Amino acid sequence: MGTAVRPASTTPASWDAFSDVEAFVEEVLIELTAMAADGSRPTRSGPKPELTGAVLRKAIMAIWCVAFCGMQWRAIGQLSAIPFGTLYALFARWTRLGLWRRLLGRLRRTWRLACGDVAEPSAVVIDSRSCPSAPSCFARGVDGGKKIRGIKIQLAVEKYNLPLAIDASPANVHDTKGIVPVLRQLAEQGFQGPAIGDLGYRGNRLAKVGDGLGITIQPIARGRNGVFIPTEIAWVVERSFSWLSRYRRLNTIVERTKEHLVAFVEIAFISILSRRLQRLAPKQVNA
Template identity: 30%
Template sequence: MTDAQWAVIEPLLPLPGSATSKGGRPEKWPRRTVLDAIFYLVRGGIAWAQLPHDFPPPKTIYDIYRRWATAGVWQRVHDCLRDVLRVHAGRDPLPTAAIVDSQTVRAADTVPSSTAGYDAGKKTKGRKRHIATDTNGLLLAVVVTAASIQDRDGAHRVLAALRDGFGAVRHVWADGGYAGRLVTWAAKTLNLTVQIVKRTDNAAGFVVLPRRWVVERTYGWINKHRRCVRDYETSPESHEAMVYIAMIMVMSRRLGRTGDW
C-alpha cells in the first residue's frame, strides 16, 4: 500500500495487546507489512502458503487475519472509511436509501459442501453474496449464503442486517427477483419500502437500469480482487471478511489520493 493509504488505515486498527491494560509482548512484525501481505493475497487470489518470502510467515499472517475477522476489525475499519467518503461526497454518514442485489460465486474445493449449494439459474455450484449498498455504491451490508438460497430468502438476512446497522434507511431498490412476499414482509417487519426496478418488455441486449447499475458497479470493484472472484474460504464469515478487505483497499486508495481525511 502507499504511504497515504497507510496513513488512512493505521489509526483505525486496534491497539496492540502490549499497549492495553491487559499487557503482553510487543508485536514482532510491523503492522504495515502484515496488511501488505493480506492485501497482496486478496488482490492476487493466491493461497496463504504462496505468500512471497519477503512477508512474515504465512501462518502468522493468517492468524492475524483470522483474529481480526473474529473480532470484527475488518468491518469496523471498512465502516469508518465508508463514513468518511460519504462526508467527502457531501452526504450524511447515515444513508437513508440502499440498493440490494446478489451474486453467485463458484466454489473451490476448499469450500465445504455443508456451506455451499447449487444455483440452478446460473448453473453454478458455490456460494452467493447478498449485498446492500448506498446510492454511491459503497457497501452497507454483506451476507454470504449457499448458492442454493433464493434471492428473496437471502434478502431477508441482508435487509435485517441493514436495518440493524442503519436505522435511517427507509427506501430500498431491488430487481425483479425480489418481487412478491419480500416487499410486504419488509414493509411490515422492518418498515422498509422495497421498490422493484424491472426491465421493460421491449428492451433488447444490455440496458443500464436506474439505481440497479450502482450495485453492479460495486460488484465490479469487488471482483477486481481475485480472491473474491472465486470462493476459497472455508466459512461464509471468512468470505464476508474478504469482501470487506477488498472494499477497504478500494476506499483507502480513493481517500489516499485526496490527501484529506
C-alpha cells in the same frame, strides 16, 4: 432518490492498486490504534509479542496481497518472511474483532461527506452475485439460471457503490431468502428506508420481512428485451460487483467460513476507498 450521482473530485490517475497500497496500510494502522484506545482491541496474551513497526506494516500488506492477488497463505508467508500461520491468525483475529467492518464504515462515511452528502444514506440497492467455489468452501450450491456451482454474495449498497451490509449463501438459495440477513444487518445499523432491487425480489413474504424491519422492498425492472436499463440508482450495485471482480480472491471462493469471505469483500472496498480518499482533489480557495 434520483439517478444523479456526483462523487467528489479526485486527482486523475490510472488504475493501479499497487501504487496506492500504502494508503490501505495507513488506514488499517489508524483503525488499529483507535481500537486499542477505546478497548475494542484487547492486548493479545501469549508467549510471542505482538507485531509492531515495519513487521506489522508488512503483515497488513501481505493480507492485502492475499485479497488482491488471490495468493495462498503459505505462498505469501514465504514471500513476506512472516510465518503463514501468524498472518492467518492475525487476519482471523482482526476479522473476529470487527476491524474490517468498522474501518469500511468510517471510510464510507468520510467519502460521503467529501461528496457533500450526509453520512448515512436514505436508500440502498440490493443484489447478489453468484461465484464459483472450491469443494472445501464453507457452502456450495448450484445457481440453475447462471449454471454456477458455488455461493452467492449478497450486497446492500448506497448510491456511491459502497456496501452497508454483506452476506453470503449457497448459490441455490433464492434471492428473496438470501437477502434477509442483509436486511437484518441494515436494521441493526438503524437504516430505515427503501431497498431497491430487481424483479427477483418480488413477493409478499419478503415484503413482510422488510416491513417488520422498517425497510420497504422496491423491486423494479432493470431490463427489457435483454437490454439493461439504468433505472433510478439501481444500476450502482452492478459497478460494485465489477470492482470486486478485480480482486482474485473473490473470483473463485475458497474460504472455509462465511465470516472470512465477508472480510475479504470488506478489504476490497477498503482498498478502493483508501486510494480514492488519498487522491481527493484539494478544494480551491477563493482569493
